[in-house]
Amino acid sequence: MSGAAEARYSWGGDEHIFVELAESMSLRANFRAMAITTSLRADRPDGVLEICPANASYQVRYDPDVIEPEKLLGHLRDIERKVGDASDFSLATRVVEIPVLYRDPWTTETLMRFRDRHQDPDATDIEYAARINGLADADEFIRVHSGSPWFTSMVGFVAGLPFMYQMVPQERQLVVPKYLRPRTDTPKQTVGHGGCFGCIYSVRGAGGYQMFGITPAPIYDPSQSAPDFADFMVFFRPGDIVRFAPVDRDRYDDLVAEVEAGTFRIRSRPVDFALKPFLDDPDGVNTRLLEVLRAD
Structure with missing residues (x-):
């Protein structure tokens, strides 16, 4: 499988991070979202309130009084790098x-x-x-x-x-x-x-x-x-x-x-x-x- 495209991260107010993994839906893109959000649930920092996977993206709701937004962003980027194209992931x-x-x-x-x-x-x-x-x-x-x-x-x-x-x-x-x-x-x-x-x-x-x-x-x-x-x-x-x-x-x-x-x-x-x-x-x-x- 080819390497995965780099994700695009956006802030949604003070409590959300939206992560776009691809511009169009495919089973590859969706499976990558599943792999990342599953990994995040398994290694969930304090302050992460909700994790919502979507077709080619996912969104995280967090409490900024508990976790520093930039720290959470760094954690998500680390998971993205580890997951890669999700070719080794089993759901x-x-x-x-x-x-x-x-x-x-x-x-x-x-x-x-x-x-x-x-x-x-x-x-x-x-x-x-x-x-x-x-x-x-x-x-x-x-x-x-x-x-x-x-x-x-x-x-x-x-x-x-x-x-x-x-x-x-x-x-x-x-x-x-x-x-x-x-x-x-x-x-x-x-x-x-x-x-x-x-x-x-x-x-x-x-x-x-x-x-x-x-x-x-x-x-x-x-x-x-x-x-x-x-x-x-x-x-x-x-x-x-x-x-x-x-x-x-x-x-x-x-x-x-x-x-x-x-x-x-x-x-x-x-x-x-x-x-x-x-x-x-x-x-x-x-x-x-x-x-x-x-x-x-």
Whole structure:
């Protein structure tokens, strides 16, 4: 792997340092952000309050009464030098399975209400996405969308919303533009896509990503009443590797009943992920990642 570009450091008022690692998103840039922020958590100076990785950057909130800003800056630069291009870094993370009812009635009804804001008013979002990606039809699009894992590059914008990057070579990534004008409504737990990023809408609200389906799995629970939220109200963590699992309507309804009964759990398994083996053999690594949950 080639050497990493030097990071750009900026002050955000009296309590934040923003660090830009690259000008554009890539799995390399995001993995470097994961490596640096993981190293910072392991060697966390007193006064560091929050560490927030993002797509190609990260931000640190600190208490200037506890740690001298220039001292913290020097510490971050030291970590950057040690991490380098992150080729030796292995991320302890997890593979999670998200069931998806593609072409569900709720996102379909919603997208039909907003066709005047779409590039192709005569097609559904998934039909449009299939066509512009050179795929035969919606069924083939679903196979491609669910046929490779997705890397959670960051969580935010809306509480609990994961941004996900398809783990395939760039020339094979699904790319779909956002709506020409945002919608004023998106169902909760919609599986969406904008540009090169997939996402899951954690709450109902406005949105501009294309809508492909819906998951019965809650990913945000401020009451922390569901089993997956005993420790935190947000399910996803940066670095999670996602497997989308297509389900039919009967299975979707069964899973919703489990959610309502308080017995539903998102399937997950711990895994170590290193970038270099993936870049050397993405299809082989993806096959092994997808098999992690199938062994149950």
